[in-house]
Amino acid sequence: MALGRRAAQRQDQLWVATDKIITGPGSPFYTRLNLILADADFDRFTEASCAKFYAGETGRPGIPPGVYFRMLMVGYLEGLDSERGIAWRCADSLSLREFLGYELTKATPDHSTLSVIRGRIDLETHQEVFVWILGRLADHKLLKGKTIGIDATTLQANAALRSLVRHDSGEAYREFLESLAKASGIETPTREDLAKLDRKRKKKGSNDDWLNPHDPDAKITKMKDGRTHLAHKAEHAVDLETGATVAVTIQPANRGDTTSIGETLCEVMENLDALSDDEHRYKMEESVKDKGYHSNGVMIDLAEMEVRSYVSEPDRGRRNWKGKQEERDAVYANRRRIRSDRGKRLLRKRGELVERSFAHCYETGGMRRTYLRGHENILKRLLIHVGASNLGLLMRTLIGSGTPRGLHDRMKGAQTSIREALDRLTASIKQCTLKMNPRYANLDHIPNPRPIRLAA
Numbered sequence: 001m002a003l004g005r006r007a008a009q010r011q012d013q014l015w016v017a018t019d020k021i022i023t024g025p026g027s028p029f030y031t032r033l034n035l036i037l038a039d040a041d042f043d044r045f046t047e048a049s050c051a052k053f054y055a056g057e058t059g060r061p062g063i064p065p066g067v068y069f070r071m072l073m074v075g076y077l078e079g080l081d082s083e084r085g086i087a088w089r090c091a092d093s094l095s096l097r098e099f100l101g102y103e104l105t106k107a108t109p110d111h112s113t114l115s116v117i118r119g120r121i122d123l124e125t126h127q128e129v130f131v132w133i134l135g136r137l138a139d140h141k142l143l144k145g146k147t148i149g150i151d152a153t154t155l156q157a158n159a160a161l162r163s164l165v166r167h168d169s170g171e172a173y174r175e176f177l178e179s180l181a182k183a184s185g186i187e188t189p190t191r192e193d194l195a196k197l198d199r200k201r202k203k204k205g206s207n208d209d210w211l212n213p214h215d216p217d218a219k220i221t222k223m224k225d226g227r228t229h230l231a232h233k234a235e236h237a238v239d240l241e242t243g244a245t246v247a248v249t250i251q252p253a254n255r256g257d258t259t260s261i262g263e264t265l266c267e268v269m270e271n272l273d274a275l276s277d278d279e280h281r282y283k284m285e286e287s288v289k290d291k292g293y294h295s296n297g298v299m300i301d302l303a304e305m306e307v308r309s310y311v312s313e314p315d316r317g318r319r320n321w322k323g324k325q326e327e328r329d330a331v332y333a334n335r336r337r338i339r340s341d342r343g344k345r346l347l348r349k350r351g352e353l354v355e356r357s358f359a360h361c362y363e364t365g366g367m368r369r370t371y372l373r374g375h376e377n378i379l380k381r382l383l384i385h386v387g388a389s390n391l392g393l394l395m396r397t398l399i400g401s402g403t404p405r406g407l408h409d410r411m412k413g414a415q416t417s418i419r420e421a422l423d424r425l426t427a428s429i430k431q432c433t434l435k436m437n438p439r440y441a442n443l444d445h446i447p448n449p450r451p452i453r454l455a456a
Helices: 028-039 042-053 065-077 083-092 094-100 111-120 123-139 173-183 191-200 257-275 296-304 325-339 341-363 375-399 404-436
Strands: 147-156 219-222 228-239 245-252 286-289 308-311
Touching: 028 042, 028 065, 028 094, 028 375, 028 404, 042 065, 042 123, 065 083, 065 094, 065 111, 065 375, 083 094, 083 111, 111 375, 123 257, 123 375, 147 257, 147 341, 173 191, 228 257, 228 341, 228 375, 245 257, 245 375, 257 286, 257 296, 286 341, 296 308, 296 325, 308 325, 308 341, 325 341, 341 375
Parallel strands: 147 286, 286 308
Antiparallel strands: 147 228, 219 228, 228 245
């Protein structure tokens, strides 16, 4: 065989026959996911929901809504955090081009097109798509809606602390420190002087005094790793019987759990009501949360909603219930439930399934840091991102893997297991050959047995 040499320069052909274009084998994961979406008529649903945002038959046809929502799903399935990364990956991958329905002769949407479409389609339509995905889980018996676990996590904002300005005067952080230094008698403060002055100040990172002009919704908060950043708060409501995420909300990072839970509970009820029909009625009956959500007001609200609470109770010592009989009864009822065997089991399950949803969506899913600004824009992206996570739960039930990477690792593990089994079988056959033919005992190499041919 002669040595092949790579051409230093390449001249593109003017005409290429379509039957000579080399295509890849495709992705079995995306092929199966496209079949699920096609069987449920996903494209017709999105086109009907988004028709009001377009000008009918006037003008050039835009990007189909089904392509836009599929590209946002790719963000979760491929672990991509930015829309630039999503657009580049879709343009580069033959499998994703097939998933989107784009031929090689047609350019896929770029990141600016995604931004324009996101601004055109409102938040309610993204919410409808999220509920539509929940409906597919309900069709496959992957949604119960009775026992809901709730927890929150922080997402790093696309804003820097160095860009903070004062609420009252609009001064930048450095300008404010320089004015404090001059007031203390330092006429020309150096960077070391400003750092020393700033180190001694108390409550220097208060959200009541500072905001980021580029993203006012971002709040100063401490992240899970202990560092301080501008961040947002994402709250998940997860079905503890199946692991499906029933609702997701975005709220200010400095808002306490006892305050933010009301919005999430309302979102859970609205989504379950939207899925209910004459045959199936979904209703939240139990709510499981950690001790950050425990308060007298939350216990009373859940009791009035006829929802059994399983909320871990912090150690507050001996409490005075004088004049608070209703609060006492609600707290004591919750205390009895969390001390039961079922309560302990539900609290353990909440820690497992809710934290797993955070890991899937924000760690391997790539959304721990947001590249969008404003709660509305972030929630639009997050609804489809978490919806793709729910589709991953459905795919895991059907084919055993919830992401393309998971399917690849699973197939690779199966190949390794088959190879190890064949090696063990070959070793056993050689041992039997040695026992039956002692003349091979003094040989370094035992001839391989005749290959086994399997019937088709």
